[in-house]
Amino acid sequence: MTNAVSLGRAMWRGFTMKCPHCGEGRLFGRFLKVADHCAACGESYSAQRADDLPAYLVIVAVGHAVVPALLAMETAYAPPYWVQALIWLPITLLSSLALLQPVKGAVVGLQWQTGMHGFQESKQRRVADARRLAQASI
Template sequence: MATGSVSLAKAMWRGFRGKCPNCGEGHVFGRFLKVADTCDHCGEELFHHRADDFPAYLVIVVVGHLVVPAILAVETAYAPPVWLQLAVWLPVTLFASLALLQPTKGAIVGLQWQVGMHGFEAAKRRREAAQLAPVLVKAARR
């Protein structure tokens, strides 16, 4: 198990990279979008996540906000034929969406893990207790 506190940003970044939010070493995904039941490095349970459709909504918003202005800029500046616009922007949209979907889902799993959402409450309590234990031991020695 990882020692110390893992910040929200660090947990989400680890998830974004497809790594376990707890240790940063194991893999979050067993397949493309299937979250592993447990981390293959530290054993942290990951099956509690409830990412559902939220990662897909975020990807739609991000890709839409990047692709639509690009389409409008190209249309305004060059006015290419519609077939060329479709030939360029449909694959760009598809590949951008697929490229962002897994990292976004990993970041959402990292967020849920760090905050203690859904079934991650027990893991959060364990982390908080482990973090508090050395302080209590030092106080008891005085």
């Protein structure tokens, strides 16, 4: 397998909760627990350090969708507050839960592709493999 995985592809594979390296194996063992390694290609993910970034990104994304919609509804219809809460709290909760795992996967894909944190060794190995393949094809 060549190591020509672009940043966008690695992040997309992570967003779809697949291994950024091969795109086949599952990235997560449980809801927000990244697997130690890919079952398909063996790439290690124990070095990932997504920390709080996925949560911050989800807050920004959901907030930018929900708050304007809530304000538009308030401006147009001025429903009672309990109606607003009944509508927007579940939407906020469900959309946040739905986005958290894919966004975390994209962040892990970003870290893996760029060699951040504990992925430096993996990145160096992939670059060396790509160079070896390029020299072999000359």
